[in-house]
Amino acid sequence: MLLSRLAHVSREVAATSARSRKIALLAELFRDADADDVPIVIPYLAGRLPQGRLGIGWKLLGRPVTPASEPSLTVRDVDARLTAVGAVTGTGSQAGRGRLMGELMAAATDVEQAFLRGLLTGEVRQGALDAVAVEGLAEATGAPPADVRRAVMLAGSLQTVARALLAEGPGALDGFRLTVGRPVLPMLAHTAGSVAEAVGKLGACAVEEKLDGIRVQLHRDGDHVRIYTRTLDDITDRLPELTAAALELKGDRFILDGEVIALDGNGRPRSFQEIAGRVGSRVDVAAAAASVPVSPVFFDALSVDGRDLLDLPFTERHAELARLVPEPLRVRRALVSGPDDGAAAETFLADTLARGHEGVVVKALDAPYSAGRRGASWLKVKPVHTLDLVVLAAEWGHGRRTGKLSNLHLGARAADGSFAMLGKTFKGMTDAMLTWQTERLTELAVEENGSVVTVRPELVVEIAYDGLQKSTRYPAGVTLRFARVVRYREDKTPAEADTVETLLAAHPEVTR
C-alpha cells in the first residue's frame, strides 16, 4: 500500500466527526491492504510507531525538504527506512540519521511529509481509533463486529487479528480462543470517590484489598507455567517463586489473575519500588529473590480445565478460584449485600488501610470478566487521589537542577484523542528520577523553545494532587492543585492515561 493512501485516509478520518464515515473510510482502506501491510498500517493510523522509540528528534525533522511531486513510497518502504534511521548509532550518527531522514522526506509528497512529521512528533496520535478500526475491519472482511471485538480482546492486539482476517477471511476468528499459554489483556478498574459511592453503584459486591504490587496473569498447563504482566510481557524466568506456587495448586490447567507483592518481616507490604525493581531485574534472579522474596495473591480465574470462564458471573469464577487456590494465596475480601450493608465495606477499607495497603477494589458479583477493558463493574477506592498523566513537555531546571529537565507539563487524554494540559509540576522527584527523566525526555524531544522542551507524548507519570481548581489558562478549564510526582508508570501506554472527562466527573464540586 502506498503511504499516500494512508496519509489521505488518516487526514479524512481526523477531519470527520461522524463515526459511521470513519468506519467506512477505514473499511475501504483495509479492503485495499495486504495482510503484510497491517502491522504498519494500524499503528500508523493510531499515530504509533511499530518500532516503539526511534529517537528521531526535532533537529532531524526541522529542515524543510522539497516534497516529491508524485507518490512512490509504500508503507513497507517507510517502515524499513525508519528502522534503518533508528539503527544508526555511534559517532557521527546524528549526521547519518539526518541524511537518511532527508532522503525519506525528499521521496515524500507534501501530504506524506505532513503525515510523517505528525507521526514522528506524536501529533497524529488518535487515541480513540482502535475501536473504530475494529468496526472498519469487520465491515471490510464481512466478519460480525462482536466476534472481531472478542478476538481482539483475546489476542490482545488488533494487528494480529487484522492480519489473520485479511489473509484468511472470517474463519480466522476461530483461532482466537482463550487458550492456556496465550495471555489476554487484564480487566481494569474505574475509580470511585468513596466506598459508599461504589457500593451504591454496584449493589451486591465483593470488597477486596487493593494490593500495590505488579499485576500478573499465571498460566499453567501440566508442568508448564508462564507468567505475564499486564502489558503481556513474559516474566516467568524472573519470578521463580510464582512458578513454584503455581505447581503447588490443585488443578493442572488454568489461567489465574492476581498481583505479585512482597511482605516485610512484620507481614506489611514492601514498597511498590522494591517490587518493581525485583520484577524488572533479569540479571541475578537468585540474589534478587533472596533480598526481596515475592508471593502471588490471586483474585480471579479466567480458565479452568479448558473451560473459558470469562462470561460467567464473578461469584462463579471466584468459586472456581477458591477450589484451586488456598485462602492465604487469595486476596482478602468482604462480601457486602448492598448499600444497607455499607458499614461492613467501610470497616473493611479501614482495616485494609491499617494493614498498609493502598485501598480497595469493589467488584459486582454478577459481572463477567471484561478482558482489556476498564469495566464499570470494578471500582477502585483509594484515599489518596492520583492520576496517570502524560508528559507533554519539560523545562530545564535552575540552581541544583541545572542541566536536568525538571518542571513537567502534564496532560490528560481529551475526547478527540489529543492531550489537554492540566498543569505543571517539579515536585516529588528524586535525584535518580531527575536523571532518568532527563535522559528519556531528551530522546523524546521534538522541539526546544527557550527553556521548554516539547516531547512525544509517550511517558506516563502517576501524579498525586490535592484537588482541582478552575483556570482559564488551561484548555480543559481546570488545573491541578499541588500536583506532585509519585512515580513513572512504564507499564502504561498513553492510551491508558486518565481522561479529562473522568477527572471532571470525579470533581463535581469544581465543574458545578
Ligand SMILES: Nc1ncnc2c1ncn2[C@@H]1O[C@H](COP(=O)(O)OP(=O)(O)OP(=O)(O)O)[C@@H](O)[C@H]1O
Ligand atoms: N483485588 C484486586 N483486584 C483487582 N486489581 C487489583 C487488586 N489488587 C490490586 N490490584 C491492582 O489494581 C489495578 C486496578 O486498578 P487500575 O485498573 O486502575 O490500574 P492502575 O491504574 O494500575 O491502578 P493504580 O494506578 O491505581 O494502581 C490492577 O491492574 C491490579 O494491578
